[in-house]
Amino acid sequence: GAGVSQTPSNKVTEKGKYVELRCDPISGHTALYWYRQSLGQGPEFLIYFQGTGAADDSGLPNDRFFAVRPEGSVSTLKIQRTERGDSAVYLCASSKGTTYNEQFFGPGTRLTVL
Amino acid sequence: AQSVSQHNHHVILSEAASLELGCNYSYGGTVNLFWYVQYPGQHLQLLLKYFSGDPLVKGIKGFEAEFIKSKFSFNLRKPSVQWSDTAEYFCARPRGGNTGKLIFGQGTTLQVKP
Numbered sequence: 001g002a003g004v005s006q007t008p009s010n011k012v013t014e015k016g017k018y019v020e021l022r023c024d025p026i027s028g029h030t031a032l033y034w035y036r037q038s039l040g041q042g043p044e045f046l047i048y049f050q051g052t053g054a055a056d057d058s059g060l061p062n063d064r065f066f067a068v069r070p071e072g073s074v075s076t077l078k079i080q081r082t083e084r085g086d087s088a089v090y091l092c093a094s095s096k097g098t099t100y101n102e103q104f105f106g107p108g109t110r111l112t113v114l
Numbered sequence: 115a116q117s118v119s120q121h122n123h124h125v126i127l128s129e130a131a132s133l134e135l136g137c138n139y140s141y142g143g144t145v146n147l148f149w150y151v152q153y154p155g156q157h158l159q160l161l162l163k164y165f166s167g168d169p170l171v172k173g174i175k176g177f178e179a180e181f182i183k184s185k186f187s188f189n190l191r192k193p194s195v196q197w198s199d200t201a202e203y204f205c206a207r208p209r210g211g212n213t214g215k216l217i218f219g220q221g222t223t224l225q226v227k228p
Contacts, residue, residue: 003157033215042204042218043158056215091158095214103216105150105158 002026004106006092012112013082021077021109025094032075033103034067035091043091049075082113116140118205120219127195128227135190135222137179137205146208147188148216149179153201161203164188175199197228 005024013019025032031050035043045059049069057067064082069075079086089110093103117140127133139147149161162173169181179190188205205219 031214035216035218040220042206042221043216045209045215045217048215059215093158097214101214102160102163103214107157 004092004094004104006090006106006109008109009107010110010112012114014114015082015084017082017113019079019082019111021079021090021111023075023077023092023094023106025073025075025092026104027073029094029096029104030072031095031097031101031103032069033093033095034075034077035093037089037091037108039088046077046090079111082111084113087111087113116143116207116210116217118207118217118219120203120205120222122222123220124223124225126225126227129197130194131226133190133192133195133199133224135203135205135224137188137190137219138186139188139205139207141186143210144208145181145183147179147181148206149173149177149188149190150204150206150218151201152204158204161190195224195226197226200224200226 007022033048034046037043047067048056052072064080067077089108091108092106095101095103119138121136147164150158151161152158162171164171164181172178203222206216209215209217
């Protein structure tokens with residue numbers, strides 16, 4: 001079946017601009033996660049959704065970052081007033097449940113802020 | 115706070131050599147451990163996982179890992195590597211609670227020379 005998809009695959013923007021990154025999870029997966037991966041590092045947790053609600057947003061670095069999942073499926077990560085330090089690969093993962101279930105990762109969106 | 119550390123950042127091996135990648139986890143909480151792999155140009159995928167029971171866990175593609183509680187380790191092993199094992203390898207554990215959000219190690223880049 002189809003895996004997790006993310007669009008766009010690459011996004012280049014200018015400092016100060018607003019960007020939206022989209023994640024389409026595997027059908028039927030209730031849990032959705034956003035991670036950020038900087039060069040040479042492992043992924044870092046940003047936010048977790050169970051259904052439509054953000055169950056844990058403790059990883060969001062500041063209030064410029066926001067994510068939604070209005071219908072419990074597709075999620076959008078929104079970044080306002082982008083900064084050069086936001087440049088990274090943004091990964092989305094989904095799973096059937098939580099702790100004991102495998103997370104399936106998407107290919108990521110590479111964000112470059114000039 | 116729970117953490118995961120990988121001490122080998124870059125490993126170079128010849129084909130047929132044996133592989134062992136180190137992963138150490140911090141004390142505390144329920145110990146669930148994962149190894150993920152990212153092949154060049156592909157997304158993260160699960161190699162194997164440990165939740166409980168037999169400390170020797172077998173995964174896909176001939177990989178295995180041993181959970182050693184006394185050493186806080188979960189090293190990844192493969193008796194004979196192939197060129198196609200060239201990839202980045204990440205050890206991970208849930209951050210805590212029952213949300214499933216993962217903490218990743220820094221990653222180990224494995225380069226297998228043909």
